[in-house]
Amino acid sequence: MNEQYLTISQLTKYVKRKFDNDPYMERVFLTGEISNFNRNRKNSHQYFSLKDEQAKISAVMFYGDFKKLKFQPEEGMSVLVIGRVSVYERTGSYQIYIEHMEPDGIGALYQAYEESKKRLSAEGVFDQSRKQSLPRFPKRIGVITSRSGAVIRDIITTVNRRFPSVQLVLFPTLVQGEKAAGSIAENIQAADAKNNLDILIVARGGGSFEDLWPFNEEVVVRAIEAANTPVISSVGHETDTTLSDLTADVRAATPTAAAELAVPVLSDELIKIEQQEHRLFRSYKNQISALKERLERIERSYIFRQPQRLYEGYSQNVDQLQQQLIQVMKEKILLLNQDSNLLTQRLKALDPTQSIELYKRNVEQLEKQLLRAQKQIVQQSDKQLTYYIQSLEHLSPLKILGRGYSYVRKDNQVIKTTKSLSVSDKISVQMSEGSFTAEITDIEKEN
Known part of the structure; x- marks a missing residue:
């Protein structure tokens, strides 16, 4: 239970x-x-x-x-x-x-922020590959911020303290309110269009999420993305992250940090230059000492004390090569003489005189045989021609007419049967010694 x-x-x-x-x-x-x-x-x-x-x-x-x-x-x-x-x-x-x-x-703003962030990230706007590096020693820096306030004062103070030779160009900008986004974007484009600024600093002080919202507007993000001049973004406090911060080439936690990222410390750079100068001097001094020691070592070399030793080995090699060349030429000449003698003997064995005489006798015999054959062919042809003439004479119509025969023509056509004749037709009768004309008076047909 x-x-x-x-x-x-x-x-x-x-x-x-x-x-x-x-x-x-x-x-x-x-x-x-x-x-x-x-x-x-x-x-x-x-x-x-x-x-x-x-x-x-x-x-x-x-x-x-x-x-x-x-x-x-x-x-x-x-x-x-x-x-x-x-x-x-x-x-x-x-x-x-x-x-x-x-x-x-402000939940709607957070939602809009997340949606814009997701969409721009998918486009690759925040990709590290798109970001430019900052020049190490800028000459002119454009500052896009409010004319009044601590931001511009902090940037001016920091730059003058670190690198006073840099010229700061202020672009007075609305950084809060409905018109702030358009003002920020227009000044970014105007500063970038000058083509004489090395860095742009986009900055404003801290504030609420709504106060910083203009720096999340897409028009500002697109202006930063399209800028050819490297952009440092310093918007709000370190914990605030706007879409402008993500798009900029470099993000700074504060305006002072932005100025520190933009310019080096002049005194530090002068110390570095002096250190580089000392290192360069020591390096050249060490190189000169090493080259001098090498020169002295070379001067003590046997090459300068006994320069003939440089070519002794080459001279000996030349002698050896000369002897080898002479020996090779002798062997080559001997082989060529042997080949020449062999060819001479073969040429004598192939003397054409005897062959020519033999061919001449053969030609004379062939000419005689040709004449005899031609004579026989002509005689045979004469006999055949005589035979053919006689045969033609026996078959000649004139011979037949001479034996008392004749033939009849009508209208120049030879008449072979009585069917081609009619009474009163005019006919021509051809005989061996001539012809005469007659008229048909009667036709008898044999059964």
């Missing part, structure tokens, strides 16, 4: 697991009023409550998240928080673990 009963721990773990597995409890957005806040616990986890007119919830903010806050929470302050809801098992109470908190009323 006791198995049906749960312990308090079991029930609490079950409820906690329900909270942890609920996707709606993983990320909760709440608005409420801070209650029971202890301002003395600055360097530890924070435990307080959030409440409205009808309810209250315990809240925990761990130190790692709390130290990222850009404002100081106060008792009764209305805030916007983001966190997860879970159960604390020891007390069995549910509470919200806050990851992010901001004052209510």
